[in-house]
Amino acid sequence: MDVYLPRTLPEALELKARHPEAMPIAGGTDVMVDINFDRHRPTALIDLTRIPELAVWRREDGHIFLGAGVTYTRIMQELPGLRAWFQAARTVGSPQIRNRATVGGNLGTASPAGDALPVIAAHDGEVIMISARGERSLAWHEFLVGVKRNALHPDELIAGVRWRTVRGPGSFSKIGTRNAMVISMAGLCLLLDEEARAVRVALGSVAPTIVRAAEAEAFAAAEIARAGAWDDPKATLSEGTLAEFGERVTGAAKPIDDIRGTARYRRHACVVLGRRALAWALADRRG
């Protein structure tokens, strides 16, 4: 096995063009587990941890760009104002995993249980890919094409994700077996978009890829409008409406039974996560 240690992005892209079979490795928290378990034997690796161009985030004309190489620890330290991102980062593994694991690795693995992915989906994020041929971008749902499958070409790297800044409260919450013990059974990101007067809900771990609960989103936005709560944050929704929202969120899930939990439990988890997330968001607006 060969390991390449490029120091700049152009160098990395040239290596990837020359060795399309070489596997990129960032934090290694997915790659190494597969190698140590002998599930995968790459012939070559390209280490991305020394590439400064991937390890940056920036605000650009109403958008945020988050580089593929930014770790969850850095998201917590440098972007605490992005509530949902902060909360998702905090739930990933343990400090030692968060010190290494990156958002790019979460996208590369494209597991339905990747905790950054519902957050990207709720933000309507686009994934920026880059190769020696140039740059292209795809909406998150075009990039995540199936269970552990993404739309990356063999000569491309993930540069990062980009989304339009959303004004309004939001959260990420998940249900799993134990703190720090890997994979979630259900995860949910909810955002209130005050400008568009829209509610956005994305679910992880309950379908082959990340899903948006479009029908529940429309229901919640209409109910908030009916209660007059877009204009008056003091106005509330009834318990019954919140519960119905939870039921509708579950409507978007297509869960399976697996070793981590049953489909029935996952459906129930979506009801609870959805109802709570909407209640929190409305409470945040009341201040």
Added chain:
Amino acid sequence: MDVTLSVNGVSRTASVEPRITLADVLRDELGLTGTHVGCEHGVCGACTVLLDGRSVRSCLLFAVQAAGQEVTTVEGLAAADGTLHPLQKAFHDAHGLQCGFCTPGFLMAARELLDENPSPTESEVRTWLSGNLCRCTGYQNIVDAVLLAAERMRGAP
């Protein structure tokens, strides 16, 4: 492939296969067997070391990825004359270990916590150490030991 690392402040070079993990190089090439290997898939925390001051799993890292970086292992905690680090002393005094297999990992994780937050609450200690597993102590004495070390380190001149 030759890899040069700074280990506990000393520059060390080892000739390694690219597919060898940092944990294996520390143990097998450099003879630093204080870093333990339990699960080899990032779950147990026994192999925790500091890389440029940040705790990482040395079983999830190829040694070549750490080239040129600063590695601190449990052997680097005590002073050169053998005086125990306050964390080591507190684990001893508060019975923070039984078989000791998990101890190096807990010490290194706790070291990063106290570097960042000299006055953690009990719940902050528990959250921070949630990625390290211990099959003997039931954790209470480990948490007590970290709190004791923090207290002593704050009191130190």
